Amino acid sequence: MTGHGEGWFALFPDCGAALAVASRLGTRAERTITHPSGNPFVVGDWTGSAEARNDHGIFVALIGHTPVGARELAAHIAGLRDVDAVDRLTTRLPGDFHVVVEAHGEIHARGTASGMRRLFYATEDGTTVAANRADVLARLLDAPVDDDVLALRLLDFVPHPLGDVPLWRGVHAVVPGELLRFGRSAPRTVRWWEPPRHHVPLAEGAQALHDALDQAVRTRVDAAGSVSADLSGGLDSTTVCALAAGVSREPLPVLTMPSRDPGDDDVHWARLAAAEIDGLEHILLDIDDIPLFYSGLLDVRGPVDEPLPTILDQPRQLVGHDGLLARGSRLHLTGMGGDHVLWGHPAHHRDLLTTRPLTALRSIRGYRAQNRWSLRETLAVLTDRRPYGQWLADVADDVTAPRPAPHSPDVFGWDIPPRLPVWATADAAASVRRSLREAARTAQPRGAGRALHNELHTLHHGTRATRVLHQVAEHSGLPLASPFLDDRVVEACWSVRSEERATPWEFKPLLKSAMRGRMPDALLRRTTKGEASADAANGLRENRERLAELWRDSLLAKAGLVDADKLLDITLRPSSPELRHGGLDATLACEVWLRTI
Template identity: 30%
Template sequence: MAALRFSEDSCLEAVVSGARLAACDGASISPHRDAISAAFDGRIDNGAELRRALNIGATEALTSADIALYAYRAWGDGFCHHIIGDYSCVIWDAALRRLVMATDPGAMRPLFYWTGSEEILFATEQRGLLADRVVPRQIDEHQLAAWLTLLPRDVDRSFFAGIHRVPPGHVVVWQGGSACCERWWKPETVAPLKLATDADYEAVLRDGLDQAVRCRLDGNGTVGANLSGGLDSSSVAAMAARALGEQGQRLTAFTAAPTHPAIASPGWFDDEWPYAAALAAQYPNVDHVRIANDNAPLIEAMESREAGQDWPLLNPVNAIWVNGIDRAARDRGLGVMLVAATGNYSISHHGSAAYSQQIRDHRFGAAFNTARALRRVAGRSWLGLAREAAASLLPEGAARALRQRQIGRTPVLEDYSVINRDFLSASGLEMRARTTAGELSNLTGGDSRALRILALQRNDHLGLQFGSSRRLFGLDVRDPTSDRRLVELCLAIPDERFSRDGIPRNLIRQAMKGLVPAMILNERRRGRQAADWRCSFDQALPYLKAEVARLRDSPLASRALDLDRIGKLLDAWPGTETTGNEAAVRLAYRLAVLRGIAAGRFVRRMELVGKSV
């Protein structure tokens, strides 16, 4: 008989027909109803709607696992379509010896599993599986190579060989000793939205964001918001402040701000505090807290965040202020933190592909009007616009070459990655990595919707990052901009509506008028996170050099990383005062070197764990 076990320490546990289900950290289980049981981790945002659809009384006491189980009994494997929220869910059908595992479209609550010849283990964290001696602790080198080259990773693989993950928006069915993975969320099938006026599009976006924010408020007055000076977090914070104000509650907004002068970069502004402060001042129920970008040493911040996740750090410098915000929120007794991590692909989509798409659709009149707006507002030249029109009609390889000729030199693999050339070659990913060149747009042929879907897929690390905030600080991080209803709405809105009058992200600018200060809505530049990062890097330089020396003793890190190149880059560190080419310095040090060292630290830590077992 097949055996099912849950391999984490548990607060709740049920043994059902040879299967062991357990739940902890706020997850719930619903054992043995008609030989079907459920475990659920996360949040259901449309509970009232589900109760009505399932004929469940509004006052009947049910856990999220109970509701998920009712949904499964009503709709079978299609139950995922009916649940809105951040979740991972497991259904065990004892009669059929069948296990169903599912995640929300963003995998904001991850789920991992390992299969043996006659058993399956699953857990919401990889360390839950690694705690079982039967599960190997071997790094998946293919995934590591993809990570180091900024390629989209295989969605059903983790960083450990043999440990699989339920991909975002997928269902995995295990039966008869084998697992089958199928995607249930298919955003590419969303029908285009056609409304009568620009005001209609603004209203539907505003209402969709309002709904996404409201369902993520906890109602206990313990809500915080990560507030930068940009459009996304400002819009989320404004909606949250308005909704909480109606309930007589307050919102605590946290803004990371530089302590030291930063080297300017064209198209960016360095200090987001004045913008965030303007929004906080507009709402009397907002308490505004400043967090310094350098409130902790870089290495200390890396070690802290690494302890909370079994995944390499994506952006080590940002760990400083992210930890600072999470720590300050915990110290103030907050339980929920609102963020806007996926806003670029939903509410504030730039819409810059509208012109090319109009050309491809042979809507030349609309394309001419867009070109005139781009020339008037953005200062685009007619020659450049003609080249873009030509590129939109060419095969992707030729179009990419034409775009590069127009833009000039674009980053190549060596600019942003310190992967060892032999390791990359052995992975079989070199050609794809060089063709992609760190830009997902090189994989989607100008298809705006495909690009956003791919970007959302590559954002699958967010669930792990949010999970580390729960583990380290007891903070439930929630992203309204990832709400399935809102994402599908934004994918349905035509690009030209997002970039109306040639202004990128114009739809959210118009939708939030009166709710977000004009200085934020009118700012065309983008806020730069940790703009004074060079100071933290400079202080950490001796530790980074020592870490490279330690990585030379790691069997895998010494093969995967070009440690000689990292060492030379560290020796050539330009310091905090040099102006030079800030973009090139950022690519080389903040991205390539720090991400490479972070990946090496992850590898070395897992090797040490393996030796200790």
């Protein structure tokens, strides 16, 4: 992997047994950092790192997008004598990077709190090895796929904590917000990050968000030199384009992908942005060049860490990238993640019922009116007092029940109840129920209340999906960057009072306030959001025979997880509700992922 993507790396303790494991990487690794003994320490293929060692025996590497160079890092750690002080220092630095610290045989390593950069670990012959990708460890240790975990991925929503479980037996995940310690001692994880506890008014938070986003974009542009960006016409991508154009040394190529949906006004807003924002070179793709959904599934490049539906978007998401590479782009900026960090969760208003009931009730009525929820359904969710573990155990009983209505009042609860598709086998359903019930025995919510739990769960699901698409893009030669998912940006968003950023009355008020005066007002007045339902419907119809071929030789069916005959029958009837609303994308992602590995 080249360019300014994440790449891959593995971390090894300073011992002879680790040397034997590292030797299995053979010629795959392009870079190696060694321990003072000469044994391999960091092995892989990555770009964008700063490394320094001080006089007290502490080594620090920042791997990823950071404005801190080796000289500045050395100055930062010069007087530090313990690893905890290094941990405190690195949490304050801007960017999107892994932190690897080694002192006297003990390794501390972490990704980002958002989950865009992850860590995984496994133990082989008593030696712990860590890596930034689960599939790297799986190949290194020849770990088998865990069919019980794969069955969980057939769910439309994988509830916490099961979404963080890697797909390979013996490979363990470090939860975002925790760091891994290993080396001379057994591996253990320690929490290093908590969401902001002090909250400010929207106007104050808007300035902090602008500054954090500007720093995130500037860091990427400064490092890559020549960049490009998505310009979907939405607020998130338009914000990134405006900030990037302000610091780019040359016209910024921005790419717009039109939709076949006649009601989608994204192109109108993209053209308006290109005309109003200085320094943009607008590239509007021809509609005939845009692949339909579900096209080219057998051409999906891998491997990637996990089966998420974003892997299916590869043919669409990467269209036009060859032209951007020809223009010299070395990194492509996206607005992905904006929806996950800017959309304050409605459950905040449930939490406000005890402290500010009138404010909470007014907003809850607004959500009810927008979504046409019945009073009875809404009250049932609002009065549900089950602890998280009990809720998780209860939903295990209903995984094969009919799906709840889209946009149900369950958003005020712990999560949307997960459902399996109708083509899941009885064995798959039994496996999923066992996994949910086992997890329920010890499961704790991500946050103290339903709102924080939901926001963290939404964020981490979003970063997992975005991260997979980033991995796919690296294989294509033009890496992606998603500045909205930098930790400092997330913190800036979540430092704003929940009732001001989570509201049924206005679309993304925090971002609009952050960019007011920095982007044409006309662009901030948009209240619609484009979607590609026509492309999806047409894609199902046009590609049904290709999809049928997948099921005729299905690896999921061979594993006993899906009924291939039922899938084949439903696929050949692309208008059937079981196909349109039945979890097809999750199943396809699992099937395609199995083929890439």
